[in-house]
Amino acid sequence: MTVPGRPRRSCLAVPGSSTKMLGKAQGLPADQVFLDLEDAVAPLAKADARKNVVAALTEGDWAGKTRAVRVNDLTTQWTYRDVVDVVEGAGPHLDCVMLPKVRDASHVRWLDLTLGQIERALGLEEGRIGIEAQIENAAGLVHVDAIAGASPRLETIIFGPADFMASIGMRSLAVGGLIPGYPGDPYHYVLMRLLMAARTHDLQAIDGPFLQIRDVAGFREAATRSAALGFDGKWVLHPGQIEAANEVYAPSQEDYDHAELILDAYAYATSDAGGRAGAVLLGDEMIDEASRKMALVVSAKGRAAGM
Ligand code: GLV
Numbered sequence: 286m287t288v289p290g291r292p293r294r295s296c297l298a299v300p301g302s303s304t305k306m307l308g309k310a311q312g313l314p315a316d317q318v319f320l321d322l323e324d325a326v327a328p329l330a331k332a333d334a335r336k337n338v339v340a341a342l343t344e345g346d347w348a349g350k351t352r353a354v355r356v357n358d359l360t361t362q363w364t365y366r367d368v369v370d371v372v373e374g375a376g377p378h379l380d381c382v383m384l385p386k387v388r389d390a391s392h393v394r395w396l397d398l399t400l401g402q403i404e405r406a407l408g409l410e411e412g413r414i415g416i417e418a419q420i421e422n423a424a425g426l427v428h429v430d431a432i433a434g435a436s437p438r439l440e441t442i443i444f445g446p447a448d449f450m451a452s453i454g455m456r457s458l459a460v461g462g463l464i465p466g467y468p469g470d471p472y473h474y475v476l477m478r479l480l481m482a483a484r485t486h487d488l489q490a491i492d493g494p495f496l497q498i499r500d501v502a503g504f505r506e507a508a509t510r511s512a513a514l515g516f517d518g519k520w521v522l523h524p525g526q527i528e529a530a531n532e533v534y535a536p537s538q539e540d541y542d543h544a545e546l547i548l549d550a551y552a553y554a555t556s557d558a559g560g561r562a563g564a565v566l567l568g569d570e571m572i573d574e575a576s577r578k579m580a581l582v583v584s585a586k587g588r589a590a591g592m
C-alpha cells in the first residue's frame with residue numbers, strides 16, 4: 286500500500302534551545318523539521334526554548350518543509366504548557382505536534398482534545414494540526430495498535446530507539462546500529478510491529494535516530510534496513526545525514542523506471558486491445574494484479590521524491 290501524506294524521508298531534529306540551529310535548519314534540504322522541546326533541551330532551558338520555537342515558526346522561512354514541534358512527554362510537568370504556548374503562539378505555522386514516550390491511547394486522546402480546545406478558542410481550522418506518536422517503551426509497543434487508531438489527527442508512528450533500548454534493558458549503547466554479540470537485527474521485530482500498526486491505520490512509519498553522526502555509511506546501512514521493510518523516512522540529527530536519508534527512502538531510478546514499465550504493460554495487457562489478460566510476461570517476469578500494486582508503491586514513493 287502507499288501512504289499519502291507529507292514527505293518525511295528526512296526528519297531533522299532541531300533543539301529548541303539553539304537559536305543558531307533554528308536559523309540554520311531553515312536552509313537545509315530536510316523534508317521535515319521537528320523543533321524539539323524534549324530531550325535535546327535541558328530542564329532549565331525549557332521555558333526559553335518554547336519562546337524560541339514560537340519565534341522561529343512565526344518569523345522563519347520553512348517553505349517546502351513539514352513543521353513539527355516535539356513537546357515533553359505526559360509524565361512531566363511541561364507538556365500542557367508546551368502545547369498551549371506553541372499552538373497559541375504559532376498554530377497557523379505548525380503542521381504537527383510530536384508526542385514522545387506514548388504509553389497508551391489515552392496519551393494521544395489527551396493531545397487530540399487539547400488541540401481541539403485551542404483551535405476552537407483561537408478560531409483555527411479544527412483538526413488541521415496533526416499528531417506524531419513516538420513509540421519508545423515496552424508499554425507503547427504493546428499498545429501500539431490502539432495508539433495508532435486513537436485519533437484522526439495521527440499522521441505517523443515513530444520509533445525512538447534510544448529510549449526504547451533503555452526502557453527494555455537492552456545492553457548496548459550503540460543506538461540505531463547492529464549490536465555486537467547479537468547475531469541478527471535487534472530492531473527487526475519492533476520495526477515490523479510498528480509498521481503493521483501504522484499501515485493498519487494508513488499512517489506513515491518513521492525510523493528513529495542514528496547517533497554516530499560522522500558514520501554516514503552506518504547511517505545509510507540502518508536506513509536501508511528500515512526502508513527495505515517499507516518505512517517512509519528516518520530521523521536525522523545532523524545535516525550530514527540528510528542527503529543519505531533523502532536518497533535511501535526514495536526508490537532508485539532503475540526501480541522507479543521498472544515500476545512505470547510494469548504499470549504501462551499491465552494496463553495494456555488487461556485492456557481490450559491487450560486481450561483482457563490477467564497475468565502477462567514482461568521480459569522474463571510474470572506480472573499480475575499484485576505486481577501492479579507493488580509497482581504503485583514504488584511509483585508513488587518516486588513521485589513523492591520528485592522523480
Ligand atoms: C528518540 O527520541 C529516541 O529515544 O531514540
Ligand code: MG
Nearest residue numbers: 421445447448
Ligand atoms: Mg526519545
